[in-house]
Amino acid sequence: MNAFTTVTSRAVPLIRDDIDTxxxxxxxxxRSVTKKGLAxxxxxxxxxxxxxxxxxxxxxxxxxxxxxxILLGGANFxxxxxxxxxxxxxxxHGFRVIVAPSFNPIFRRNCVRNFVLPAIADPVPMAKVxxxxxxxxxxxxxxxxxQTWTFEIDEGSAEVLASGLDEIGRTMLSADKIGAWRxxxxxxxPWIYLENRA
Numbered sequence: 398m399n400a401f402t403t404v405t406s407r408a409v410p411l412i413r414d415d416i417d418t419x420x421x422x423x424x425x426x427x428r429s430v431t432k433k434g435l436a437x438x439x440x441x442x443x444x445x446x447x448x449x450x451x452x453x454x455x456x457x458x459x460x461x462x463x464x465x466x467i468l469l470g471g472a473n474f475x476x477x478x479x480x481x482x483x484x485x486x487x488x489x490h491g492f493r494v495i496v497a498p499s500f501n502p503i504f505r506r507n508c509v510r511n512f513v514l515p516a517i518a519d520p521v522p523m524a525k526v527x528x529x530x531x532x533x534x535x536x537x538x539x540x541x542x543x544q545t546w547t548f549e550i551d552e553g554s555a556e557v558l559a560s561g562l563d564e565i566g567r568t569m570l571s572a573d574k575i576g577a578w579r580x581x582x583x584x585x586x587p588w589i590y591l592e593n594r595a
Contacts, residue, residue: 399512400561404493405531406466408541409456410524411440416470417477418504422486432511435486467530469520470497475504484511494532496520496539496548509554512561516548534558 426438444455451458468487474497475483484507487495494514508515514534523530526541532548533539534555539546550558560567583590 401493401512401514401534401558403531403533404466405529407462407528408467408469408496408523408526408530409462409465410469410520411456412469412471412520412524414471415473415476418475418480418483419477421475421483422480427482432485433489435482436489439486439490464491466491467494467496467532468492469524470495472498473501474499475501477501479503481507484508484513488513496523509557510563512558514550514558516550518546518548522546
């Protein structure tokens, strides 16, 4: 179950505008068609040196952010191609929330489909909090220290995140209605349902 309610975590500050999907997961790091095995290539161009050794000064490699579930990004986050592997890599690394002033629309939809919350808000004051942030989807709030901020997300996306159900799961909620429609249709158009008896 991927249902999103709340997350409490340190936040990784990577507040740069126009971080595109090729920066998030370079094409050379995509070696399979599954959602697994992409986390190592996350931000590979910034994260590793020419010998593929972690750069100690890159924020994702700093020990205080190990296990962080919140990423603070800049405007137009996830621009570029529609590469869904970018979200897969972020999710596999452990990120459940990305806070940014704006998102590429396709990237934002891919986040929701993969149960990563794309929270529209100004991340700059959040980056100043020395400690964890608490994200509450139902309240549409992010709090840390003695401050609370609101974030934007459309109602449909919030419902998907809260349900934890993908497209197939949401369709199966109507299984009884689908079955009833098929039974009625079979009775009225039996020739459509002729089975191969060979």
